Amino acid sequence: MDTSEFFDTAIERYKIMVRKNSGAPREEWTDDPIFKEWRFCNVHREDDRTTIWFRENIRKYLSGRNALEATFIFRWFNRISTGERIKDLIINPDGTHVTWDTEECRRRLMGVAPVVTGAYMLKTPDYLPKLDGVLEAIDTGLLYTPDITLTDSLQQAWIDIKQIPWIGSFTGYEIVTDLRWCAPLNNAPDIMTWAAAGPGAARGIKELTGVHYTYGSREGQKAMNDIMQEILSRVPELWPNSWRPWELREVEHWLCEFFKYKKAERGLRLKRRYRPGAST
16 A cells, blocks of 8 residues: 555645744745645644644643533534633633533524534534524533543543434544543553544545445444554654654544545545635
């Protein structure tokens, strides 16, 4: 499996972030026409603006069950402007957890638009408007959080979280990816060996191998995790060791972006054009 182009695109995207953060003018960020035109996520989710805000304002102060509940609440909205409005309903100024107040949240967000992310689909109760649906999903989910396993592995936490109503594989994995940085899952044994490969990762793997795997099957997940671990093993030779290191999450994540890159390379339209100030 030739992974050179996979890492070449990741390296160029990382350089774009470095140049942008250094204050270089936009025309100096890249000569790559695809990266110039279309929006791509950072190589590391930890470098995305929304994740940075959540990490610095909420996540880094919490651990265990408190981190789970705070992450569960915020990632339903996944929007900085909303987080600013409801931050004190999630965490106290001294960095301690607070009891969630649904009605106060509704009062603050009523009439505000948008209040939720546009980066991915949110499934909420069909019979409710979006804000009411999100709040219903949060209230329901908080009843389930005491049963989430936070001591065994990232994979087990993901399996447990997916049992919460209206939480699917993707959103569950976003929550687990935050919890990976909070005790006790910051010491999970499968950080380098497990990732929840979604449809984007499956498409990226097909670009590399020519083989399509069914991401919704146990066999497909096992096969894709094996491939992702093989890709991860190439990091020492193909990724500068002075840059932020990779875990299996970065492999899964960049497989999605690599598929997008190859799609654009074939002249096909992507979902979102690049615009300055985008959330990631």
